[in-house]
Amino acid sequence: MKVNANTLRKGHVMEYNGNLCVVEKYEIMTPGKGASVIQVEIRDLKSGNKNNIRFRTQETVERVRLEQDDFQYLYEEEDKYTFMNLANYEQISVPMDLLGDAGKFLQEGMVCIIETYEGAPLGVTLPDSVKVEVLEADPVIKGQTVTTSYKPAIVTGGVRVLVPPHIEVGTFIIVKTEDGSYYERAKD
Numbered sequence: 001m002k003v004n005a006n007t008l009r010k011g012h013v014m015e016y017n018g019n020l021c022v023v024e025k026y027e028i029m030t031p032g033k034g035a036s037v038i039q040v041e042i043r044d045l046k047s048g049n050k051n052n053i054r055f056r057t058q059e060t061v062e063r064v065r066l067e068q069d070d071f072q073y074l075y076e077e078e079d080k081y082t083f084m085n086l087a088n089y090e091q092i093s094v095p096m097d098l099l100g101d102a103g104k105f106l107q108e109g110m111v112c113i114i115e116t117y118e119g120a121p122l123g124v125t126l127p128d129s130v131k132v133e134v135l136e137a138d139p140v141i142k143g144q145t146v147t148t149s150y151k152p153a154i155v156t157g158g159v160r161v162l163v164p165p166h167i168e169v170g171t172f173i174i175v176k177t178e179d180g181s182y183y184e185r186a187k188d
Contacts, residue, residue, distance in 0.1 A: 003063045005038050005055035013045070013122070015062040016053070020045045020117065028057065045122055066115040066122060073110045081106060083114060094121045104157040105130050105177045126177040131186050132156040134171045137163065150182070 008014065012023045021042035030036045036057045043050050055061065071083035071092065080093040081103060094114065096103055098121065105126060106112075115123040137153035150162035161175055163182045172186035 001063050001065060002060045004057065005040075005059045005061050006036075006057040008038065008040055008061065008063075013064045013066055013117070014042070015064055016042060016051075019047075020064060020122070021051075022122075024050065064117060066117050068113050068115050070111055071114045073106050073108060073112060075108070076106070083112065086111065092116075092121060094124060098122075099124050099126075101159075101180065102126055102177055104159045105132070105175070105180075106157075128178070129174045129176050129183055131172055132159070132161075132175055134163065134167055134169055134173060137167060137169050 006028060008023050008026055010023055010026065014021055014023065021044050023040055024043050025041040027039045028036060029039055038055050038057055040053050040055065041050060042053060070086045072086055074082045074084055074091070076082070076096075079096050081096060081099065082091055082093050084091050092114065099106070102124075107130060110127065110130070112127070113125040114121050115125075132155040134153050134155055138151045149165065151165055151167075153161050153163045153167060155161050155173070155175065159175070159180055161173075161180060161182050163173060167173060167182075167185065174183040174186055175181065176183050
């Protein structure tokens, strides 16, 4: 679908020189003289190469629409995660590097949104937050509760999270999957 270049935003997928590319950054620049331009940093989805491109704002580009479906996480094997489409029960394998560090938050049965193009997975969106158990945490030091200091803790999946001093081993907490930060104590 053809769209004006000035409508491109972070996360949009476009076709450029016959390759699918995702927009990483964009900036609309208005010089003192002449027409505005949009500076776009794109990453090729297959090769991972980054490129900076400049478009005139009235130029059109080919934006690709991705299919988004709900998938349930099943299991991990070697260097892939296996998911099942909740609509038709077909299974799909997603390379681990597509999720990056967020893959450590995957839990059996978790429902994620997977973006595909012609059947190939391009992106996985986890729920905003997950409930995890604190496996290791430093003990509380008396008098430290007066300050707003956080202490390191290791949670399910081996992820290191900074938590408030009152959180102890065995406590369930809510962690944001986007950046791996502590959100709140689980209400169970």
